[in-house]
Amino acid sequence: MYEIAQRVLTLLTEPPSEVTVTIGLPFEEPTGEWSCPYRIDGLDGWEHERKVTGVDSLQALEIVLTVVRSALTESAEAREGLLVWEEFT
Template identity: 85%
Template structure:
């Protein structure tokens, strides 16, 4: 995956750990649909690498960002208040 954006969050465990979120470059599928890959690494026992599709590259990117946000917010670590983005918590 060719990354176009990445963010590192902190998991407030003992010791603290990093959770890395990466979004890849949207690309056109042979079907004409556009896909955008993303990856989340570092949550307890969970690595997540997928792609989402949209009608064009902007829609695929928007869906990827929305999907990443939902996955992070829905994680047990976030629900327990253990997942933070440094000073922007």
């Protein structure tokens, strides 16, 4: 995956660890739809690499940001208050 964006979050475990979110470059599928890959590493039980699909590259990118935010905020780690963005806490 050719990455276009990445963020590292802190997981407040003992010892602290990291959760890395990587967004890939949108690409056109043979069907004409566009996909945007993403990867989340560091959460328990997460299937690490997936993609979302939209009608064009911008929609695929918008959807991937929504999906990633949802995956992070709905994770067990976030619900337990263990997942933080250092710059925004």
